[in-house]
């Protein structure tokens with residue numbers, strides 16, 4: 001018997017969780033449940049994180065968490081519990097299988113069967129945002145080597161364990177050469193360790209277009225957090241319904257399983273919701289904890305129910321469906337079908353106990369890091385950038401030169417275009433002529449700017465790592 005933590009959540013959450021637990025119990029899952037309260041009630045009681053300290057203790061003790069969707073109240077500074085849980089518990093990998101069930105669930109993509117593996121902890125979801133000037137706000141995109149190595153290795157291990165043939169990587173590294181560039185570089189490095197699995201990289205924009213048009217050409221796709229968030233919802237939707245897909249969030253010691261959809265408050269309390277997303281989340285959980293046989297039994301009964309045409313309202317179709325069922329009745333049909341196999345849809349015959357272990361990250365030896373310059377970001381309301389350059393240039397010492405000024409990334413000095421639209425947010429790039437700068441020189445530089453009444457809002461150092469430039473050029477430079 002394995003004790004897991006469950007949370008029934010908000011909206012349709014309690015109904016789909018009850019249906020899922022009934023199926024788990026009827027199928028003989030070896031589980032005990034410890035229930036915690038998370039979500040709306042907890043938020044509205046004044047806890048902005050939506051979860052109490054005792055509930056964290058329960059989750060950390062049991063390690064496995066099956067969670068129904070929750071409602072994050074609008075406004076009021078409430079933090080998304082999903083994002084917090086993933087990050088607090090180090091659940092670095094979000095796995096979302098997206099499959100179509102043609103001809104029983106309407107879809108334009110009858111042979112789609114892919115898995116999106118989304119990095120879950122970093123990228124723009126670090127949530128580090130600032131207003132810097134009247135006109136400009138910023139969000140920091142953080143990508144780490146450990147983050148990339150863990151998720152890419154997970155994707156290849158997932159492919160190996162599940163007999164998947166290809167892993168595709170989506171990034172936008174033609175634009176973000178440092179951040180997405182690192183993700184792509186790590187993908188290429190790790191792919192070499194799995195010669196039996198095909199690998200490829202697509203630029204995300206055309207990759208996403210291809211995925212929406214011909215998802216059958218993809219198998220496993222791995223990508224950074226934001227792209228994965230967006231594309232996995234699209235993939236679930238085009239497979240038939242957002243109500244169908246489950247997902248797992250896997251860390252080194254804990255894991256959380258859920259439906260990909262939200263709490264659908266308008267459908268709550270009416271016995272209407274499709275419990276399939278949470279059921280599929282529970283199937284992923286059973287495989288993860290070594291109860292693969294029960295997982296296969298439930299999945300086959302669920303597939304049989306779908307192909308018999310017993311459907312909830314969201315996938316009901318005249319001519320294909322036999323009967324429109326409520327949440328409870330749909331669960332009962334699945335229970336009746338336990339032990340049966342689907343006849344048209346592919347039955348699950350090879351039992352998978354999918355415990356994927358990723359070795360802890362080994363820190364690499366430090367590279368030689370040389371400070372070669374600094375970007376000073378200035379809040380300045382002037383219009384003619386030559387005035388700004390003049391103000392700066394008269395004051396700096398002989399080894400440091402102002403090499404360019406950009407506005408929202410595009411070079412506007414020297415030799416800018418009159419047509420370029422400028423805001424009140426300027427980046428002034430200073431370089432050391434001798435290719436080596438001291439931190440104390442940055443402080444001197446800041447002092448000189450202060451004397452000139454320039455409003456410095458941020459500094460960003462420019463480095464070479466092992467002699468290689470490790471910052472982007474200005475656009476148009």
Ligand code: NAD
Pocket residue numbers: 012068069070071072073082242243258259260261262263264265266267272273274275276277314
């Ligand atoms: P949603 O996924 O709840 O609903 C989107 C649409 O899909 C609605 O039309 C809904 O009726 C339908 N739908 C979703 N699940 C269904 C199911 N199981 N059966 C039948 N129809 C289903 O997304 P939303 O409306 O944007 O968000 C509602 C709330 O859910 C918000 O408070 C949001 O913060 C929260 N949310 C929670 C999670 C989570 O806990 N994992 C994820 C996403 C959204």
